[in-house]
Amino acid sequence: MGSVKAELLRLWKWPATWVLIGVWLVMSLTFGYLFNYLALNGGTNTRDLSQQQLISAMQPENVGAAVVRGLPMFGGAIILVLAALAIGSGYGWGTWKTTLTAGPRRISAMAGTLGALAIIVVILVTLTLVVNFGAAVTVASLEGWDWSLPGTVLFEQLAASLLVAAMWTGFGVFLGVVTKGPALAVGLGLMWAIVTENLLRGVGSLLGPVESLTKVLPGGSAGNLAGAVGGSGAPGVLNDLSGTTAALFLVGYVVFFLGAATLLKVRRDLV
Amino acid sequence: MIVTTEKLTKRYGDRAVVDEVSLSVRRGEVYGFLGPNGAGKTTTIRMLLGLVKPTSGTARVLGEAPGTPKALLKVGSLIEGPGFYPYLSGRDNLRVHAHRRGVGKTHVEAALEQVDLVGAANEKFRRYSLGMKQRLGVAAALLGQPELLILDEPTNGLDPAGMADMRDLVRALAAQGQTVLLSSHLLGEVEEICDRVGVISNGKLVAESTVEQLRGDTVLLIKADPIEKAHVLIEGSSLHGDVLHVRETDAGALVRTLVHADVDVQEVRPLRRTLEEVFFEMTGVA
Numbered sequence: 001m002g003s004v005k006a007e008l009l010r011l012w013k014w015p016a017t018w019v020l021i022g023v024w025l026v027m028s029l030t031f032g033y034l035f036n037y038l039a040l041n042g043g044t045n046t047r048d049l050s051q052q053q054l055i056s057a058m059q060p061e062n063v064g065a066a067v068v069r070g071l072p073m074f075g076g077a078i079i080l081v082l083a084a085l086a087i088g089s090g091y092g093w094g095t096w097k098t099t100l101t102a103g104p105r106r107i108s109a110m111a112g113t114l115g116a117l118a119i120i121v122v123i124l125v126t127l128t129l130v131v132n133f134g135a136a137v138t139v140a141s142l143e144g145w146d147w148s149l150p151g152t153v154l155f156e157q158l159a160a161s162l163l164v165a166a167m168w169t170g171f172g173v174f175l176g177v178v179t180k181g182p183a184l185a186v187g188l189g190l191m192w193a194i195v196t197e198n199l200l201r202g203v204g205s206l207l208g209p210v211e212s213l214t215k216v217l218p219g220g221s222a223g224n225l226a227g228a229v230g231g232s233g234a235p236g237v238l239n240d241l242s243g244t245t246a247a248l249f250l251v252g253y254v255v256f257f258l259g260a261a262t263l264l265k266v267r268r269d270l271v
Numbered sequence: 272m273i274v275t276t277e278k279l280t281k282r283y284g285d286r287a288v289v290d291e292v293s294l295s296v297r298r299g300e301v302y303g304f305l306g307p308n309g310a311g312k313t314t315t316i317r318m319l320l321g322l323v324k325p326t327s328g329t330a331r332v333l334g335e336a337p338g339t340p341k342a343l344l345k346v347g348s349l350i351e352g353p354g355f356y357p358y359l360s361g362r363d364n365l366r367v368h369a370h371r372r373g374v375g376k377t378h379v380e381a382a383l384e385q386v387d388l389v390g391a392a393n394e395k396f397r398r399y400s401l402g403m404k405q406r407l408g409v410a411a412a413l414l415g416q417p418e419l420l421i422l423d424e425p426t427n428g429l430d431p432a433g434m435a436d437m438r439d440l441v442r443a444l445a446a447q448g449q450t451v452l453l454s455s456h457l458l459g460e461v462e463e464i465c466d467r468v469g470v471i472s473n474g475k476l477v478a479e480s481t482v483e484q485l486r487g488d489t490v491l492l493i494k495a496d497p498i499e500k501a502h503v504l505i506e507g508s509s510l511h512g513d514v515l516h517v518r519e520t521d522a523g524a525l526v527r528t529l530v531h532a533d534v535d536v537q538e539v540r541p542l543r544r545t546l547e548e549v550f551f552e553m554t555g556v557a
Contacts, residue, residue: 006370010356013363094354098411101320102371103344109371270322271314 003104003112004119011116016085021124024070024078025131031074031234032066033058033135040143057233060136060147064157065230067128071161072222073236076168077193079124083117083172084189087261088182097270106266114173114258121165129158153230160229160247164222167250168193170257171218177261193219215240221249272331273298273419273450274319279328281314288314290474291328296419296452296467301445303465303482304454307554311474312454313351316423319452320348333418344372347417349425353408357397361388361407364396365414372415382410386440402433409440420444423454438464462546472554486544490516491525494538501534516542 011017040054056062071079090096099109140147171192175185197219204211214220215238223236228243241249274296281289289311296302306312317323319330321338335342355364365379383389386406391399399407405425412420422441426434434457441464445451455461461468462482470478470485478485493508493515495501502510505525508517517525522539529536 002370002373006367009363009370010359010367013359014356015358093356094352095356096354097322097350098354098368099371100322101343101346101348101350102368103340103373103415104371105340112371269317269324271317 003108004115005112006099007112007116008119011086011120014086017082017120020078020082021120021127024075024124025127027074027078028066028070028128028132029135032070032132033139037139053233055143055145058136058139059145060133060140061150062230063129063133063136064150064154064161065232066132066136067125067231068157068161068164068226068229069231069234069237070128071164071168072219072226072238073193073234075128076164076219076222076236077190079121079165079168080172080175080189080193081186082120083169084176084185085172085182086117087113087173087176088179088185091180092182100270107262110262110265114262117169117173118166121169122162125158125161125165128161157229157231160225160231160243163247163250163254164225167218167222167253167257170254170261174257174261177264216249218250218253221246221253225250272296274302274330274332274452276315276319276330277328279315279318279330280326281311281318281323282326287474289318289325292471292474292476294469294476294479296450298418298450299448300466301441301451301453301464303461303468304452304471305456305458305461305468305550306454306471307456310456310471310554312456312471313423315471316348316350316421316452316454319421320346320350322350344415345418346421347412347414347419348421348423349405349408349412350421350423352424352427353404353411355396355404355407355411358395360393360395361399361403361410362392364407365411368411369414374415378414378416382413385413386410400433401428402430402436405429405433405437406440409437413444419450419452421452421454424456425453426455426457426460434460458545458547458550468546470550470553477553482546485549486546487549488518490518490542491522492516492538492540492542493525493529493536495529496535496537500532501529504528504532504534514538 036054036058040051057066100106172189175189179185197214197217200210200214204214215224219236220238223238224241224246225243226237227239228246231237232239272295276292276294278291278293279289280287280291292315304312314323318325319332319337330337332342333345362379362383365382369379383392386409388403388406388410391403409425426437429437438460441451441453453465465482467481468485469476493501494513498513498515502508502515505515505517508515526536526539
């Protein structure tokens with residue numbers, strides 16, 4: 001418990017935490033509401049979306065879909081960066097040696113970091129929901145739409161959002177531990193999340209086995225889960241796998257990333 | 272014994288960074304771990320803290336295996352410079368550390384007071400001078416009143432005033448009965464502060480004793496005329512040019528002997544090897 005408190009205190013007071021969360025919220029509002037609102041009110045190009053689709057995307061009852069659709073790619077990349085920085089920076093600052101000589105077992109110290117990161121990620125998803133809901137209500141009020149609260153599907157969408165966020169967190173943690181630094185971890189992570197999987201999807205249109213593989217890669221699984229719970233209409237969201245299959249792959253990635261990172265942390269010398 | 276190691280060894284490939292080191296640190300003493308840069312001091316200390324696993328050999332810290340919570344909670348350490356979050360204040364950094372060590376706020380304030388950092392406790396760590404950073408490192412090491420303090424090169428990078436401050440701090444802790452394992456390559460520092468010394472060179476412990484024992488017996492230098500007569504009169508003396516060296520502590524008796532034999536005594540003074548000379552001799556560093 002002491003390790004979680006310690007990690008939470010330092011992550012809470014870390015400007016990078018709030019800068020990244022802030023950037024994500026601004027991106028989420030801009031792409032989820034601002035651009036759609038402008039397109040609805042005099043935009044010349046509505047990206048092949050009908051007015052009805054734009055209105056539906058901004059309805060408060062669809063806020064869960066708005067949250068989950070952003071996470072497979074851009075939101076995920078930001079979460080990955082946060083996790084990679086949180087873990088990797090400790091090697092450069094020398095704080096891992098301070099942490100690992102403080103008293104708790106290495107596994108407890110690692111659990112503390114993961115626990116605190118989990119809390120920060122839950123806060124990020126919750127803030128995304130709250131801010132998006134506020135934006136949706138504002139748009140609905142401005143436009144004079146009748147609106148209603150989200151149904152129980154919201155819980156499914158939030159659970160999916162948390163699972164996707166957990167996977168990207170795990171990926172960032174894994175990269176931070178493997179590379180023992182923030183720069184390479186962030187670089188590799190961003191390249192994977194934004195570039196590599198998209199390139200593979202391009203190659204997949206030529207090679208069948210690669211196409212099958214892309215569906216179950218970390219970003220692909222996240223995109224498929226988002227698609228399965230109604231989050232379609234954003235980059236990275238797919239509709240190739242069932243929600244259950246995608247969720248199982250994501251759970252597998254979370255277990256693998258966090259398990260491998262913890263094992264490395266526990267066994268490797270800190271020199 | 273607070274710390275014991277038995278043939279502690281760490282190899283990276285074929286290279287033994289620490290080679291069968293057997294040392295012991297007693298309760299209440301300031302133990303100087305002396306060696307040139309790259310001799311294996313930090314690796315040994317990292318093994319004592321469980322950060323690095325030994326290739327072979329054993330170590331016990333306060334009767335426990337190194338790196339276990341039971342051992343770590345009784346040890347405070349500062350290894351190769353302080354590792355803190357640059358964006359947090361000194362106080363917040365200590366609060367983070369205190370959570371990990373399971374101690375409360377009062378310990379944080381006491382530690383800040385002990386290293387004289389209360390006035391700067393709310394400043395960001397990245398704005399601290401090197402000396403303040405080192406002192407914060409010592410404050411973190413003191414959290415939870417550890418039985419053993421391990422300080423690895425605590426004066427590294429400090430200006431002379433900072434070094435003097437750090438030495439005073441270690442001396443004050445030692446005066447309170449704190450056991451300290453102080454690693455350093457600064458001989459003056461070790462000579463001034465430490466009760467016992469372990470000298471490590473190329474991964475091997477080449478000596479372990481008190482500073483006095485390490486320097487060896489005091490030699491008397493005698494300048495007299497005629498020097499050859501004095502050489503014959505003083506048994507066990509050795510002639511070095513126009514002076515004699517003799518392992519003898521009763522200088523008065525020696526002078527009386529020479530004066531009664533009509534030898535003109537011009538100079539008598541103790542000739543002590545410095546720790547530096549002993550160190551260079553042992554480590555082959557010049």
